[in-house]
Structure formats: structure tokens, C-alpha cells
Amino acid sequence: MAAPELPEEIIHAINLLPLEAAAITGPLETTWAALSAEEQTELRHLGSAFAAHWAHIACVSPFARQLLLRHPHWLPRLARGGHSDLATSHGLSSDVFLANLRQYRNARMVEIIWQDRQPGEHYPETVAALSELAEICLQQAYAYGVEMLRQRHGIPRNDDGQEVPFTILGMGKLGGRELNLSSDIDLIFCYGEDGETDGPIPLDNSTYFQRLGRWLIQALDQRTADGFCFRVDMRLRPFGDAAPLCISVAAMEQYYQVHGRGWERYAFIKARPVAGDLALGQNLLHTLRPFVYRRYLDYTALTGLREVKALMDAEQGGSSNDIKKGQGGIREIEFVCQSLQIIHGGRQPALRSTNTLDTLAAIASAGLLPADDTDRLRRAYLFLRNTEHCLQMVDDQQTQQLPHSELEWQRLACGMGFPDVMTMRETLDTFRQQNHVIFQRTLASGKDDRQGKNSNGEKLWQRAQTAALETAPSDLLQVLRFTAPEAIWTRLWRFAHSRDVASRLSTEGRQRLNRLLPLALDLGSAQPDTDAWLQRFLTLIEAILGHANYLALLAENPPYLMRIAELLHSPWLAQELARFPILLDDVL
The missing domain is CATH 1.20.120.1510 (Four Helix Bundle (Hemerythrin (Met), subunit A))
Structure with a gap:
């Protein structure tokens, strides 16, 4: 029978934590007691490194701590560096499918958090894994939804009888393959053309794809006893919340040609097909490329960026507590990158990346910013995104707010590997100050001097x-x-x-x-x-x-x-x- 007592190495690791040692000990004892004797032996052989890391994860991520308490047999797989697989969805009821999808998501989230807080820099691997997780969930939900709808309504076809495709564009951080630990996924749904399905209960294509879109949102966003997969945000679609969930390719092209606004150009920098018919998505983005990237040096884009930033500043009300939208935060680094992409991307295709770190490398290669600036922005971006992850892994909440209590500051400093809160805060402040100087300099470069005023x-x-x-x-x-x-x-x-x-x-x-x-x-x-x-x-x-x-x-x-x-x-x-x-x- 498995002994309930924690090994001395694990108790020692807990006692070295800067906070909540007593609160952490109980859940780890319960998790350990639920393991088989063979599993306990395997973990004992991993020594102090495993003990220290398990204690560290339990401290910085109560979310992961609770999931391991519910699923203790995940722990040996984590220690081995294993990877969860998603069970087949064929023949499952929708309730069972949704439960499986959420359980898979939770298992992968714990695995990603476990790896992310290992010693060293793991940001690129973490955001790639999170983005892949979202794409897998989307594609599985899409495949299940298509199978479910076709049983009643058949296949959507055009007037020539050809099957009409459907694509899902990932926007924002999903499009850039840089999703964070508890992020919304911004999506746009689009189908090939109008027509009708060929099944026992025919639907026009628009209605069919609206139903598919609603299913996709439900499959990912709806909270059940097993939680949720990803919060879904559809507001970036043409005409936003006032529009249907899905529109045709022709309607989308018409919208951006006639109604496309400056901020939507920035949004489409990161657009990428992530599920459904990927070829349809790629062709659509190729058609929309002139809307995003102009053939000339487009300094007009800075006007729109300044307006967006002014709205953000007004929303923050002078607060510096938001590491995304606040002064010197993540968004200012992204704005620097995106403004240079919009201005120069029409003539320099190397700048048309959806990924922020790749874009910074392209900006440095093109000499659009001094090398010292791109290096500072890269290091600051990694620091801020890692800070964001540490904030979000606490309770699986989408937050970029810095802590309000000393206890949570200690948790954050621990997660980021700092010996004390003061050193963490000083480093954060330095990065944000440097970011803001570069951001202001970038925006100032395109300001209108109006030489002809009063001429x-x-x-x-x-x-x-x-x-x-x-x-x-x-x-x-x-x-x-x-x-x-x-x-x-x-x-x-x-x-x-x-x-x-x-x-x-x-x-x-x-x-x-x-x-x-x-x-x-x-x-x-x-x-x-x-x-x-x-x-x-x-x-x-x-x-x-x-x-x-x-x-x-x-x-x-x-x-x-x-x-x-x-x-x-x-x-x-x-x-x-x-x-x-x-x-x-x-x-x-």
C-alpha cells in the first residue's frame, strides 16, 4: 500500500518556498498518497530536481496544483516530459465529446506550465504549444460539427454542385503563434460562396455555416463541469457584433475594399488560417494583402495607431498596473513592430510576419531601428510575456494586472525566478521605461509638421x-x-x-x-x-x-x-x- 508521507526531499523543497508552504503541503501529500507504489518509486528516483520543481509549480500555479490534486496520475507523465493525446471523437455524443476536449485541454495546460517554468528561456516553445493546442481543439470541434450537421443537412454546395469550403482565420496572438496561457482566441469565420446543402433537410449555405459557427463557439467557450477550452472573441469580423458570424469570401472582400478601417489593417497583420479549409484561408489573405500592405511607404498608419493608443491610455486612466496596455507594456512593443510593418511591409516582404519576435528580427535586419533598440525590445518582450504567463497560471484567468497584495507579488517574483520582490519590480520598471521611450520615438517619426500652415x-x-x-x-x-x-x-x-x-x-x-x-x-x-x-x-x-x-x-x-x-x-x-x-x- 502506498505510503502517504511525502519524501524528505519534497518536504525540504516546500520549506524553501517564499510563501504558502503550509497551504501547499496538504495538496501535495494528498496527490502523493494517490499514486501507486511503482509511481512513487519512479518519482523518488528523480531526486531533488523533481522535488524542487513540483514544489515550485505548486507555489506559482494554484491552478495546476488543483488539477494535479484531481488527476494525480498525471504527475509521473509530467516528470517524464510526456504529452497527452486526444481520444477519437468518432461516435461520441456531444456531451462526451465536449468533456473529452476539456479534459485534454486541462492536461495539456498543466504539461505546458510544467515545462514553461523549467530553468532557462522557454517562451517560444510555450506560446507555440499553446497555439497548437488551440488549433487542435478548433480542428476537432470543426470536424465534429461538420459531421453532426451533415447527418441532417448534407453537404453545402454551390450552383454548379461543387462542395463549398469553410475556413477559420486566427487573429491576434493565435494568428501570430504566440498565444498566452489564458488568452481569448480571436477568430473570423468565412465560407466560399452561397448555395444550398444537399441533405434530407436542406439549408441555404449562409444558415448552414452560421450553425457551424455557433457550434464552434459553444464547443470551445462554453463552461461545463470540466471547465472550458478557450474563450472565443468574434468582434474582429466585418461589422463586428452587428454582423452574422460567417460571411462569404465575396462579402468579405467587398467589406475591406469599401469599409475597411485603419485598425483593421493592424489586425490583419496577424491573420492566419488555423482550421477548416486552410487553402481557402490562404487565398483570401492573399486577396486582402493590398488592404494591409501598400506599395508605398505608408506613414499614414501612424495616425491610426496614435488614435488607438490614446483610447488605451484613456481606458487605463493613468494606471501603470496593466503590463499589456499600460505605459511601456506589451502592446507598445507590438505597436512599434506593427507600425513599421504597415509603413514598410508593402515594399519589404520580409516584414510581413505574424509573429512579434520574428518581426523584431526582420526590423533589425532591415535596419529600421537601431540594433540596441531591437535588442532591448526583444529582451523586454520576453520578460513581459513571461510575467504575463506567471500572472495567468495562478488561476487560469485572462489577466495582465500586476498584483495588489504583497503575497501575490511574492508569488510572481518566485515564478519569475527573482530572489525578492524589489529586484523583480526594479527590473520590470526599467524594461517598461525603455519600451516607452522607443515607442514614443517611433510614433514621433511620422508626425505631421505642417510646413504649409498659414501659407x-x-x-x-x-x-x-x-x-x-x-x-x-x-x-x-x-x-x-x-x-x-x-x-x-x-x-x-x-x-x-x-x-x-x-x-x-x-x-x-x-x-x-x-x-x-x-x-x-x-x-x-x-x-x-x-x-x-x-x-x-x-x-x-x-x-x-x-x-x-x-x-x-x-x-x-x-x-x-x-x-x-x-x-x-x-x-x-x-x-x-x-x-x-x-x-x-x-x-x-
């Missing part, structure tokens, strides 16, 4: 928006070298008050137009054919009012505006650009 072009554009048509500012028109001032004034005034300008521009689009027109008016005064040039320029702008990216390109990048100035000397080329604005991608 003659600025004054004329303000008058065109506010003055009556009958009150042409002859002095300004002459200073700007227009030879037919009355005609130019009429053209400019009518443009400023046109229905297109009033109805087709967002607030951001209006701001860009107000930045662009003064620059163009000043630039036009230096052209040999000032009047004709401005007429062609306004015609071009009318053509691109509905294309926010082109308007931003000219408003934010003076070199491209200069290039357009040269091209508009050709009446034929000016006409073609106005007819086919997409040509701007080629000529710039």
Missing part, C-alpha cells in the same frame, strides 16, 4: 470653404500666380461646396483633404501652367474622394504629391489617372 494656399482654401462665391480673394489668387483668377476661384469654390465633398468624406477624410489642398495650392503656384494644373488636380481629387488610401497617400507623403505634380503636366495622363485611380499604385 497662401492655406488661406485660399479656408476662404474657398467659408466665403461666398461672389467674394473672390483676388489678392491671394494673384499671389499664387493664377492667370484666370475668377475661373479658378469658381472651380475651387464649387469643389469645396460640392455634394461629393460633403457626403463622401468621413471626418478623417475631411481632415486629410484640409491638409492636402493647401499643399497643392502652394505647389501649383510653382508650376508653369498653374491654372491648367490645378484644374487637373481637382479632377483627380474628385475621382479619389471615395478611396481613403489614395487621399491619405497624397496628404501624408509630400514626395508623392510632388510626383503627381509632375505627372499632371500631361493632359492625357491626368485624364487616365482620373478615370482609373488604381493606376496611382503603379506610377507611385
